[in-house]
Amino acid sequence: MPTVSVFIATYNHARYLSQTLDSVLAQTYQDFEIVIINDGSTDNSHELLTEYQGRYPDKIRYSWHPNHVNKGVTYTSNAAIELCRGELLAWLGSDDIWMPEKLARQVAVMRDRPDIGMICTRARIIDQDGKPRPGIMGKQLPERALQQLVLGMDICASTTLIRRSCLDDVGLFDESLVYSDWELFIRIAAKYPIGCIAEPLAMYRIHGRNMSISSRPEIKLERNLAVLAVVFSSQPGLPPTLRDQAAARVYLSTALDYFATGQREMARHHMAQAAQLSNTSLVVEPEALIELVVAYAQYWLPVAQEDSEARIRFLHEVFSVIAPHLERAAVSKFHVIEAFDSHARHNRPGTRRHLLHAVALQPAVLRNSGVLSVGAQACLGSTASGWLRKLVRSNGK
Numbered sequence: 001m002p003t004v005s006v007f008i009a010t011y012n013h014a015r016y017l018s019q020t021l022d023s024v025l026a027q028t029y030q031d032f033e034i035v036i037i038n039d040g041s042t043d044n045s046h047e048l049l050t051e052y053q054g055r056y057p058d059k060i061r062y063s064w065h066p067n068h069v070n071k072g073v074t075y076t077s078n079a080a081i082e083l084c085r086g087e088l089l090a091w092l093g094s095d096d097i098w099m100p101e102k103l104a105r106q107v108a109v110m111r112d113r114p115d116i117g118m119i120c121t122r123a124r125i126i127d128q129d130g131k132p133r134p135g136i137m138g139k140q141l142p143e144r145a146l147q148q149l150v151l152g153m154d155i156c157a158s159t160t161l162i163r164r165s166c167l168d169d170v171g172l173f174d175e176s177l178v179y180s181d182w183e184l185f186i187r188i189a190a191k192y193p194i195g196c197i198a199e200p201l202a203m204y205r206i207h208g209r210n211m212s213i214s215s216r217p218e219i220k221l222e223r224n225l226a227v228l229a230v231v232f233s234s235q236p237g238l239p240p241t242l243r244d245q246a247a248a249r250v251y252l253s254t255a256l257d258y259f260a261t262g263q264r265e266m267a268r269h270h271m272a273q274a275a276q277l278s279n280t281s282l283v284v285e286p287e288a289l290i291e292l293v294v295a296y297a298q299y300w301l302p303v304a305q306e307d308s309e310a311r312i313r314f315l316h317e318v319f320s321v322i323a324p325h326l327e328r329a330a331v332s333k334f335h336v337i338e339a340f341d342s343h344a345r346h347n348r349p350g351t352r353r354h355l356l357h358a359v360a361l362q363p364a365v366l367r368n369s370g371v372l373s374v375g376a377q378a379c380l381g382s383t384a385s386g387w388l389r390k391l392v393r394s395n396g397k
Contacts, residue, residue: 004032004103004161005084009076010094011039014048016205019130021052023097025059029104032090034060037080040070074180078172089162091181095205096158097126102201106161109195116143117166117192118185121201123156127305128207134341135298137204143193146186150231150238150246153182159202160185166192174230178223186231206299217257217266224250248278256296259318271322282323290330293318297334308338332362336371343374351378 006024010017024034034056038045046064053062061083065071071079081089088110090103106119122138139154148154170187173180188194215223228250232243251274258267274283282289293315303310312331319327335358342350355375358365365371 002031002033002086004029004088004090004107005086006032006034006090006092007077007080007084008034008036008092008094009039009073009080010036010041010045010049011070011073011076012041012043012045013094014041014043014045015128016095017045017048018052019097020092020094021060023099024092025056026100027098027103028101029107032059032103033084033086035080035083036060036062036094037076037083038062038064038068039073039076040065040068072178074173074175074177077180078175081167081172084164087164089164089167091157091160091162093158093204095207096123097130097203097205098158099201099203102159103161105197105201106195109197110161110163113193113195115193116163116195117170117188118160118162119195119197120155120161121159121197121199123159123202123204124200125299126203126205128205130205131305132341132344133206133299133305134337135295136200137299138200140198141194141196143195144189145194145196146189146235147238147242149182149186149189150228150242152246152249153179153185155181155185156202156204157181158204162188177226177230179227183227183230187234190235217254217261217263220257221250221254221270224253244277244279248274248283251277252283252292253296255322256293256300256318259314259321260296260301264317264321267318268321286323286326286329289323290326290333294330294334294337298337328361332358332365335361336365336368339374339378340370343378348378351375 008020013020021034024032036049038049041064049062053060063083065076065079077091088107090106092098102121106121109119110116120138120141122136122140125133125135125137127133138156138159139148141148141154166188170184170191173184177183225247228243228246232238251270255267255270255274258264258270275281278284284292297311297314301311301314312334315330315334316327319330335354339351339354339358342354351374355371355378358371
């Protein structure tokens with residue numbers, strides 16, 4: 001029997017499936033099987049998956065629902081888990097990608113820590129064409145992550161590796177929920193420590209049909225509140241104040257969805273509800289609020305990837321309503337992240353441009369050694385900036 005079962009529920013992702021499957025087949029850790037269920041795709045997923053199964057009969061087990069119906073990702077994921085034979089279960093979205101060492105790193109931790117029920121990593125973000133986008137998805141979670149997960153879905157599901165005995169204990173995905181992964185991870189965190197590798201060992205793909213992105217704001221709100229209702233009815237030990245805090249964050253997220261769609265009055269209404277629940281106008285601490293809104297502008301705002309001006313306009317609009325005094329800091333942070341992204345792509349003019357904007361808005365960013373290093377390389381070049389760093393260090397001695 002394989003040690004790891006990789007389960008994939010796929011629907012109309014033929015465009016991405018080859019990259020997804022190839023990233024699993026290229027793992028440095030090879031004691032795995034791939035269990036795929038086709039959830040009624042109408043593109044050429046069936047032909048592609050049949051071809052892959054023929055090429056890798058010892059690795060891939062492929063099927064789809066009777067009469068090729070669409071039953072949804074939650075039902076299909078549970079059906080795939082029922083077919084898995086491994087003691088460790090790895091969830092992978094059929095549009096996402098793993099780094100080659102992902103399974104090896106996680107399996108090693110699970111062997112060393114038999115008390116851990118699940119382990120996750122962070123993930124880089126890519127667009128529909130596989131091009132990198134700025135920032136990292138997922139947070140560095142503590143082992144006891146229950147309250148943090150109740151306050152928000154801080155795990156990229158495609159990075160998770162779950163012990164089968166853990167699922168035997170807490171149960172599978174709740175098929176009454178759409179955002180069932182969030183609720184399951186909370187259920188696991190209520191009973192088990194969670195491992196977290198801080199490095200990004202996967203790539204999460206953002207495109208126009210992500211379930212958590214493409215739905216209308218009112219639908220996303222309903223689905224998120226449904227998760228909280230199940231969580232607080234099944235976890236009686238959670239403090240009542242935590243429910244209000246979690247709901248406030250959901251309403252804040254909904255307000256951002258309405259800002260993004262140009263429905264400013266609806267955005268104001270949901271911001272007011274968030275403030276009422278949290279008993280403060282900012283809902284979360286200033287730094288956390290800036291981080292949350294800037295991340296939304298970078299990852300989830302439905303504009304072209306290269307359209308920085310649209311993202312900046314979004315930040316201006318949101319902060320002019322919810323916290324005008326934080327607007328300059330938020331836009332500066334956006335420019336800093338864009339500068340680092342430009343630097344990673346060896347775009348020196350873009351790096352310089354974004355850093356100049358960031359410093360003009362918030363001179364204090366120069367206290368960040370990373371900003372100084374990137375700025376020196378963008379302005380002086382790698383050789384000169386390296387010489388300058390050595391000079392500074394030698395003078396410091």
